[in-house]
Amino acid sequence: MTKQITSVQNAFIKDLFQLKEKSRARKKTGNFLIEGKRELSLAIKGDYTIETVLFYSELISESELKSLIDTPYNIIEISKEVYQKLAHRDTTEGVLAVAKSKQHSLNDIQLSSTNPLILVAEAPEKPGNIGAILRTADAANVDAVIIANPKTDLYNPNIIRSSVGCVFTKPIATGTTTQIITYLKANSIHIYCAALQASVNYHTQDYTKPTAIVVGTEATGLSDEWLTASTQNIIIPMQGEIDSMNVSVAAGILIFETKRQRNFK
Template sequence: MKQITSSQNSYIKRLLKLQEKARERKKLGLFIIEGLREISLAIKANYKFETVLFNSHLISQTEVEDIFKNTTELIEISKEVYEKLAYRNSTEGIIAVAQSKNFSLNEIKFKNYNPLVIIAEGLEKPGNIGALLRTADAANVDAVFIANPKSDLYNSNIIRSSVGCVFTNQIAVGTSEEIITFLKENNISIYAATLQNSNEYHLEDYTQPTAIAVGTEATGLTTVWRDEATQNINIPMQGKIDSMNVSVAAAIVVFEAKRQRDFK
């Protein structure tokens, strides 16, 4: 088995570049996953792996081989190399290099005739995207569409903050116009979370094919969503401010839709 003990190794330098730069991830079609939970979720989602690096002081070779069933190249790395690569402190001594998937709208396949979809437009902060993906997983929505993305979904911060839910959700990326066209072609009603010309969210019927669109806390959804929506909706605010975190807003409306559908 190959061993790497120096953080100056050319392959390790390549992985650091891969971890830090979205352009490099896009060019190579590869990204980094840390941690047993996240890697296990990626395996269940049928991701393919180029290599797996592990530190034997934290996880044994036998444990790693049991996870990957001899299908992936394993590299043992020293503590120095592991600490150089590790994005956070507690990732159980294992780091995987995985092949990216295509987040095309053409890849979306709904498992039932009555889909429930979340759309997030223009989100930039990895923590907000990760939290939104956790909400989507918790509600078991049929898909998450990221409109006009400002962050690479394989950013280590998004993988970490989503606790691997970037692998558990069916995701597509596109422009707002492309996503709106897709929704209309599939007869999915659009409910846009915005203050303008809106009804209170709990007064709407989400029992039919439904897409719930949310924007950034700072600027909200762009005009195209407000104009093309079946209905604009708002969450009544009872405090001093007029907005809330995007993942929280999405969760409130999505779980109202789930309630109306008897949590099916």
């Protein structure tokens, strides 16, 4: 018989609420919350360890849930009150899960291609931008995403939501700028930095060899360490009154130019 939890005062539910709200709790326990059918399916496909699945039967039946996850996980039925406390979205699908986070070490990246394309973002802060970057990475099927000097943990519910689960679909690593530059150079990956200084138009460069596209924040751009290490600084010509655009949009333009040159392989 499926276990049921109906009270928001349940100790387990209180712990899960902390996972939802607090980065500190996620780091301490090594756990995080997943919400939504697609997100859960992508996490399972991405070899995440799922510890518990919770569902609200008014939105998803137990039989539908079991056909979705297709594995005998620990399943708990929860009440409307518990679900509303834990759910991050107003319109959602009645399913939540507790999963184990990954380490995201640079050493753990397995590059499946001999001619890799890597997207690097330095110090992104806004979860929405990070989520959009991860969606771009998935859409372009890049080999890996690397976050330099991260300001937000990857399992922030807003990142999972805005990435529509793409946080689970590609190898992701984090590290300091110095560590990442060392990694890229050790793997003979050319570094193209989106920057205003000493730059050339992005479409003039050849990205058909091993390539890392590096983007910084809209406010401060990339640090000098990146600009020094860069194979070539590149710029997207601007025709309006401002000299920068949203970082996820810029990343999309640069990544898909790279894919175009590679005939979308």
